[in-house]
Amino acid sequence: MLDKVYKPQDYEDQIYQKWQDSSAFVPSDDQSKGVFSIPMPPPNATGVLHIGHCLMLAIQDSLVRYNRMQGKSTLWIPGTDHAGLATNAVIEKQLAEQGTNKYELGREAFVKRTKEFVENSRGTINEQIKLMGASCDWSRERYTFDPAMNQIVSRVFVKMYHDGLIYRGHRIVNWDPNLMTNVSDDEVEHILEKANLYYFKFGPFVISTARPETKFGDKYIVVHPDDPRYQDYQHRQELEVEWIFGKTKITVIKDSAIDMEFGTGAMTITPWHDALDFEIAVRHDLDKEQVIDFDGKMLGIAGECQGMTILEARERVVEILDHKGLLVKVDPNYQHSIAINSRNKGIIEPQIRLQWFVDVNRKAIDWKGQKQSLKEVMQVVIRDHSIEIIPEYFDKTYFAWIDNLKDWCISRQIWWGHQIPVWYREGQIYVDTVPPKDDDKGQWEQDPDTLDTWFSSGLWSWSTLIDQELGADSNLSLDQLLEMSSDYQKYHPVSLLETGYDIIFFWVARMILMTTYSTGQIPFKKVYLHGLVRTKSGKKMSKSDPSTIIDPLEVVPEYGADALRLAMLVGLSPGSDSKIYLEKIAKHRNFCNKLWNVARYLESLPADKKQDASIRSSHDYYIVQRLNQLMVEVNAGFESYNLSVVGQSLESFLWDDFADWYIEASKVEANPTLARAILLEYLKLLHPLAPFITEVIWLELGGQGLLISANWPKTWPSHASSQVVDFGRIRALVEEVRSINAELENSEVYIDFGDSDLASVGLLVRSLAGVSDQRPDQPVVLKSVTSNLDLLLGLNQAKYLDQKLKAKLAREEKAKKSLETRLENESYLDKAPAEKIVETKQDLAKTKLNIDRLTAQIGQLAEL
RNA sequence: GGGUGAUUAGCUCAGUUGGCUAGAGCAUCUCGUUUACACCGAGGAGGUCAGAGGUUCGAGUCCUCUAUCACCCACCA
Numbered sequence: 041m042l043d044k045v046y047k048p049q050d051y052e053d054q055i056y057q058k059w060q061d062s063s064a065f066v067p068s069d070d071q072s073k074g075v076f077s078i079p080m081p082p083p084n085a086t087g088v089l090h091i092g093h094c095l096m097l098a099i100q101d102s103l104v105r106y107n108r109m110q111g112k113s114t115l116w117i118p119g120t121d122h123a124g125l126a127t128n129a130v131i132e133k134q135l136a137e138q139g140t141n142k143y144e145l146g147r148e149a150f151v152k153r154t155k156e157f158v159e160n161s162r163g164t165i166n167e168q169i170k171l172m173g174a175s176c177d178w179s180r181e182r183y184t185f186d187p188a189m190n191q192i193v194s195r196v197f198v199k200m201y202h203d204g205l206i207y208r209g210h211r212i213v214n215w216d217p218n219l220m221t222n223v224s225d226d227e228v229e230h231i232l233e234k235a236n237l238y239y240f241k242f243g244p245f246v247i248s249t250a251r252p253e254t255k256f257g258d259k260y261i262v263v264h265p266d267d268p269r270y271q272d273y274q275h276r277q278e279l280e281v282e283w284i285f286g287k288t289k290i291t292v293i294k295d296s297a298i299d300m301e302f303g304t305g306a307m308t309i310t311p312w313h314d315a316l317d318f319e320i321a322v323r324h325d326l327d328k329e330q331v332i333d334f335d336g337k338m339l340g341i342a343g344e345c346q347g348m349t350i351l352e353a354r355e356r357v358v359e360i361l362d363h364k365g366l367l368v369k370v371d372p373n374y375q376h377s378i379a380i381n382s383r384n385k386g387i388i389e390p391q392i393r394l395q396w397f398v399d400v401n402r403k404a405i406d407w408k409g410q411k412q413s414l415k416e417v418m419q420v421v422i423r424d425h426s427i428e429i430i431p432e433y434f435d436k437t438y439f440a441w442i443d444n445l446k447d448w449c450i451s452r453q454i455w456w457g458h459q460i461p462v463w464y465r466e467g468q469i470y471v472d473t474v475p476p477k478d479d480d481k482g483q484w485e486q487d488p489d490t491l492d493t494w495f496s497s498g499l500w501s502w503s504t505l506i507d508q509e510l511g512a513d514s515n516l517s518l519d520q521l522l523e524m525s526s527d528y529q530k531y532h533p534v535s536l537l538e539t540g541y542d543i544i545f546f547w548v549a550r551m552i553l554m555t556t557y558s559t560g561q562i563p564f565k566k567v568y569l570h571g572l573v574r575t576k577s578g579k580k581m582s583k584s585d586p587s588t589i590i591d592p593l594e595v596v597p598e599y600g601a602d603a604l605r606l607a608m609l610v611g612l613s614p615g616s617d618s619k620i621y622l623e624k625i626a627k628h629r630n631f632c633n634k635l636w637n638v639a640r641y642l643e644s645l646p647a648d649k650k651q652d653a654s655i656r657s658s659h660d661y662y663i664v665q666r667l668n669q670l671m672v673e674v675n676a677g678f679e680s681y682n683l684s685v686v687g688q689s690l691e692s693f694l695w696d697d698f699a700d701w702y703i704e705a706s707k708v709e710a711n712p713t714l715a716r717a718i719l720l721e722y723l724k725l726l727h728p729l730a731p732f733i734t735e736v737i738w739l740e741l742g743g744q745g746l747l748i749s750a751n752w753p754k755t756w757p758s759h760a761s762s763q764v765v766d767f768g769r770i771r772a773l774v775e776e777v778r779s780i781n782a783e784l785e786n787s788e789v790y791i792d793f794g795d796s797d798l799a800s801v802g803l804l805v806r807s808l809a810g811v812s813d814q815r816p817d818q819p820v821v822l823k824s825v826t827s828n829l830d831l832l833l834g835l836n837q838a839k840y841l842d843q844k845l846k847a848k849l850a851r852e853e854k855a856k857k858s859l860e861t862r863l864e865n866e867s868y869l870d871k872a873p874a875e876k877i878v879e880t881k882q883d884l885a886k887t888k889l890n891i892d893r894l895t896a897q898i899g900q901l902a903e904l
Numbered sequence: 905g906g907g908u909g910a911u912u913a914g915c916u917c918a919g920u921u922g923g924c925u926a927g928a929g930c931a932u933c934u935c936g937u938u939u940a941c942a943c944c945g946a947g948g949a950g951g952u953c954a955g956a957g958g959u960u961c962g963a964g965u966c967c968u969c970u971a972u973c974a975c976c977c978a979c980c981a
Contacts, residue, residue, distance in 0.1 A: 045943070230978085237981090249981060262981090299980050307981045316979035377980095437908065440977070541976095576916080578974080610929095611917055616909075617974085619916070623930065630943040641940030676920095688918070692928080703940080775947095782935065782947040810946085855925045862923090867961035876923060887925090 042643065042740060046636035048600030051736045056170055059735075064108075064748045065177045067115040067531075076107035077115040077531035079504050080176055081539045081547070082184060082497070085120035086127055086161045089168035091573045091581065091620060092540070094592045097172040098605040098729075099570060099612075099683065100538050104175055105728035106678045107535075109752040115531050116175065117504045119182035120162060124457040124493040125383050127154060129219060131456070147455050147488075154456045158185075168593065173601050173731045175748065180527070182504045184496050185458075188511025192503045193496045194461040194473040195518050196558045201462075201471045203404045205414070205557070206450070208396050212311075212318040213449055215391035216381045217336035221453040222393060224492060225446065226545050229382040237374035238358060239303070241366040243281030243290065245270075248303035250376045251310075252361070253353035256284060256342045257329040258308040262320060265294040267305050284360055285343055295320050313390050332389060350389075396451040396460060396489065398553075405557055417556045418442050418549060427552065430568045430681055431615040434544060441545050448550075450492045457490030473514050494546050498554030501563035502532050522559060534564045541569040541615055568681055571617035573608075578619065590620050602730035603629035609729055610687035631691050632733050635726075638699050639737040642719055645712040653714040655758060658801060659705035660714055662767035664758040666697045667718055671755050674725050683729070690726050698722070701771065708804045716741060721753050765801050770808070772826040773798065777809040780822075780831070783844055788812035790819065790832040798827055821900060823893045845901075849894040852887055859884040 043050075059065065078100060083093055100116065108114040131154045135141050142150045162183070169176075183189070200206040213222035235250045245261050261279075263270040273279075275294040280287055290308075297320055298305065311321035311328040321328055331341055338345045338353045345353040361367050379388035403411045407420065419442055421427050422435060429435055451460060463470040463484040470476045476484045496503075503511075505528040510521055522528050539547060548567055555563035575581055575588045582588065595604055606628035612618050655661050670693045677686035698718070706715060720743055727734040727747050738747035777789050790812045793799035806813060819832035825848075862868050862880055869877060 042940095044941075247981080251981080297979080302980050309981085314979080314981080316981075319979075377978095433908070437976070440907065444977075545976095572975095613917095621916090624916070626943075627929065630941095633943045634941065637941035637944090639940085644940070680920095684918080685920095688928080699941085700945080704945095778946060779948090851925070858925065862962075865961055869961085871961055872923080879923085883925090 042636065042640045044637075044640075046600070046633050046733060048602065048632075048732060049597045052171070052173070052596075052601055052732045055732050055735050056173065058746065059175060059748050060178070062746055062749065064746060065116070065175050066179060067113045067177065069113065070111075071113045071530070073111035074113070075115075075531060075535070076104070076110075076112045077534040078104060078117075078536045078538060079500055079534055080116060080118045080174075081543075082119040082121040082182070082500065083165050083169075084123040084126055085158045085165070085183065086123065086130065087165050089165060089171070089592055091590050091592055093169070094172055094604060095570055095573050095608050095612075095618070096538065096540070097169060097174045098608045099568070101172065101174050101176075101731070102605070102609065102683055102686075102728040103536065103538070103678070103681075105731060105748065106752070108175070108748070109724065109727070109750060111751065113530070115177060115180070115527070117180050117182060118166070118169065118174070118176040118178060119184070119500075119504060120165060121493065121497065122158065122183070122185040122456065124452060124454055124490060125219065125221070125223070127158060128454040128456040129384060131157060132219075142455065150455050155185075171596050171601060172592070172605065175731070180504070184493075184500075186508065186511075188506060188508045189496065189503055190458060191473060191512055191514055192499060192506060192521070193458045193491065195521075196499060196554065197461055197491070197495075198471055198473055199518060199558065200398065204402055205399050205404055206396060207399060208394060210392055210394050211397065211449070212315050212390050212392050213395055214379065214381075214388045215334065215393065216384070216386050217334060217389050218384065218386035219381070219454065220334065222391070222395065222449060222451075223381055223383075223388070224449055224494075227382050228379050228388055230377045230379055232375055233378050234372075235374050235376040237303075237371040237376070239368040239370070240361055241368055242283070242306075242308060243279050245306045246304045246368055247306055247308050248371075249307070250374060251354070252357040253338070253342075253345075253350050254310040254313050254331050255308060255357060256331055256338075256345070258283065258310070259288060259290050260293050260309050260321075260326055261290055261306055262293045262295050262298055262309055263306045264298040264300045265296060267298075267300050269305060282364065282366065284357060293320065293324055293326070295323065312392050315390055318390075318392070328392060330392070332391075334391060336389060395449050398448040398450055400445055400447055400553075406560070407556065414553050414557060415442055415445060418552050421552060421556065421562050426562050427564065428566045430566060434541060434569055434615060438544060438549065441549065448492075450495050451487075451489040452492055453488070454490055457493065458496055460487040460489050460491060462487040494550045495554070497547055498550035499558065501534050501537065501551055501555055502528055502559055502561075505532055518558060532559070533562045536566045536568060537564040538568045538570070541571060544569065569615050570612070571615060574617050574619050576619055576621035578617075590622070590625075595622075595625060599625050599629040600632060600732065602632050602733045606631065606687055606691070606730055609683045610691070612684050614681060628691075631695065632730065634699060635694055635733060635737070638694065638703065639719065639741060641703065642712065642715050643741065645710065645715070647712065653711075653717045655714065656711055657705070657709050658764045658767040658770060658804075659702050659709075660711055661758065661764050663697065663702040663718055664756050666693060667721060668755040668758060670722075670725065671753060678728075687729055690722075690729065694722065694726075701767075704808055705804060708807045721756075723747060724750050724753050765797060769798065769827060770801055770805055773805055773824060774809040776824060776826045777805075777811055777831065780833075781810065784833075788814070788834070790815050792830040792832055794829055796827065796829045798829065822897050823900075825890055825893045825897075845894055845898050849891065849898065852890050852894060856884065856887045856891060859887060
């Protein structure tokens with residue numbers, strides 16, 4: 041016997057265990073009904089479950105369960121990411137707290153320590169993923185730092201290198217002096233800040249800058265070639281000017297990258313520390329000098345400022361120049377965008393460094409018989425709909441990003457990651473998945489840099505499908521690996537990638553890039569993008585404001601994973617942000633409890649003597665029809681990835697149709713066998729969204745096997761019978777009478793069925809409507825608006841109405857007028873489809889009938 | 905500076921290919937605890953669908969512009 045209130049924490053763990061024990065998460069070998077495969081976006085190995093994960097898990101698990109119940113061979117691979125930058129930062133912070141640093145520790149010890157740290161906390165997130173009910177195949181769990189993954193990453197690097205797609209060069213990069221590494225353009229955020237804009241005299245010019253501290257080595261003045269103010273100066277003309285440390289020889293450079301409108305239209309450049317300056321310097325083959333060291337301190341070029349921080353040096357330079365009378369003015373209200381590392385919010389200091397890059401423009405990929413660049417392949421697979429993005433409007437964002445895409449800097453100066461498989465010896469370079477064999481004397485030195493996390497993540501759709509033992513074998517080529525891995529053969533390209541729109545560039549685009557290149561296949565057929573989860577007021581949940589955070593680890597035990605899942609899914613639309621808050625979760629918890637009690641009630645019913653699930657009554661027929669309709673809606677919702685519609689339809693069926701009407705009607709005329717059968721069928725439909733409670737009830741009511749492995753239901757045969765009264769009529773009459781009763785004090789409407797066919801369901805109507813079976817002595821007679829029969833009220837209750845009926849009448853009159861206008865319109869009769877016109881006429885007739893009855897009612901009452 | 909999305913009841917949202925007399929839940933108001941459920945049931949009130957034009961027999965839905973909000977992208981010193 042079930043408890044009165046559903047207590048999720050009593051069931052969820054054991055249900056999850058049952059699923060796992062039954063191997064339900066492992067894909068079936070039978071592929072006759074198709075294949076569905078999806079990789080889980082790997083959370084950080086050291087992470088903790090947050091609400092964003094829950095959204096992702098709710099969506100993916102629902103789709104996975106739906107497809108599995110369809111009979112498809114369904115594979116959902118879980119995994120975790122080594123999260124290079126993030127983990128690296130955690131360990132460095134730990135070291136700092138212990139008064140040491142990674143250099144003292146040494147690379148080997150640092151990596152070992154990090155590995156141990158990750159091992160210790162890796163299990164946590166997996167256990168938390170299980171709390172949400174994720175039905176992923178744990179036997180295939182992957183980690184981006186598995187030995188096989190390491191080998192695969194190296195293989196791809198080597199292949200790209202030999203295809204000329206990876207090169208090494210001095211470029212200006214986004215250097216983070218705090219983490220002592222560079223980061224990619226996509227990892228940089230720009231924030232607006234108010235800063236001083238200084239104007240300095242520079243010989244005959246006036247320059248403006250927000251960064252005086254970079255100006256020590258300035259020896260070029262750049263103006264626009266068309267600028268009339270500077271037409272007297274020639275390109276490459278040399279001058280001598282007074283500057284920070286005395287007389288300096290400078291060269292005039294004319295370049296059209298200069299904005300004549302800005303400031304004085306003249307600027308000095310610092311190619312080592314600014315991307316635009318770097319470009320100009322490259323164009324004109326100018327000298328580039330480093331001013332700021334990689335740790336953010338000033339270098340020797342800064343003279344007396346050497347060793348100062350940027351801010352100290354800035355102040356000092358302004359002082360010096362002011363003292364010399366070269367400071368013209370200061371604009372304190374300058375809006376200036378500064379670059380910060382999106383991960384740790386540290387300020388980015390552009391630097392020139394020797395780095396590894398992926399060339400996105402070199403036509404080196406064979407794609408459908410043509411030599412294409414990575415950029416072109418990335419475009420073509422979306423344009424020819426090989427890959428479909430949901431929602432579609434993200435196509436535009438994607439294309440815009442590719443149009444502006446520059447070579448991808450893939451080397452990082454952190455130690456926790458996939459080390460670049462390149463070795464150097466006396467000017468020689470060796471690129472392979474394994475170290476050089478002739479390194480007996482240890483002369484070869486491996487490149488110290490590691491790869492951008494997204495380089496390995498970009499392989500995720502297929503690297504997860506590679507046989508782990510084969511993958512770790514460095515003797516096999518990439519092609520052999522793919523051929524010999526049966527999961528890859530069966531499940532790639534994966535059916536779907538489900539992830540957040542915030543990583544469309546980082547991950548989705550990089551996966552397309554890396555996978556098309558390395559396998560010759562698209563990585564996935566569809567991409568479903570979800571949005572951010574926000575607070576009720578629409579703000580981002582932030583760690584700095586804990587009150588705004590919904591913590592799944594607190595919510596799940598109290599409200600249940602199902603309630604949280606439903607709350608996340610209902611109201612969700614692809615590509616849009618969604619809001620989550622406790623009231624919403626509680627609403628769906630209430631729904632779960634409703635379902636629970638429906639089940640409890642059906643369980644308590646005495647067994648049906650007839651023991652068959654045949655359709656007998658009006659409500660039987662009605663509920664079967666509604667169930668069939670529900671199946672159509674649910675299927676359509678799943679197929680169009682509209683899980684919100686699925687959830688809404690399912691909840692309203694159970695609450696409105698099944699509980700409020702069908703079960704209430706069954707209290708008059710029961711059909712327990714049918715009721716149970718309907719509920720079992722319903723549980724299947726709801727299972728993908730709310731797996732736990734449906735499984736619990738399924739087992740309690742004696743469903744066959746485990747619900748997770750049940751077959752998806754098909755519509756029932758339901759023959760319309762002329763014998764039964766249409767339940768819609770019953771419902772309308774009941775609602776009318778209830779409404780009258782509610783309006784009157786102590787009202788008890790008596791229904792005179794006369795010779796109406798509704799007499800056959802009189803008991804049902806009276807019971808549902810809660811009316812009297814006592815005919816009043818001196819009744820006031822009201823014609824029912826919804827049926828052709830009399831409603832009798834006691835005389836003392838006849839003060840009823842009139843407002844009520846008159847309001848109703850007004851509404852009907854309005855409708856009548858609108859319908860009539862439409863039918864009088866010749867253009868309408870001319871152009872509207874015939875069935876629409878018939879419909880309008882029927883509506884008008886019905887409206888007129890209602891008006892007649894209402895008028896009669898009002899008349900009858902007026903007489904009293 | 906360029907781009908994308910949003911704007912429907914106090915709140916959160918539905919509203920398919922134009923057919924609407926615009927729906928649901930929460931909150932609110934009235935009534936109700938006879939053994940599935942108060943995490944409940946019944947009934948009611950609440951909206952000129954952001955604004956202005958246009959297309960159409962007909963616009964919440966399609967088009968144009970405007971306003972507000974959100975987000976993304978960009979090398980203005």
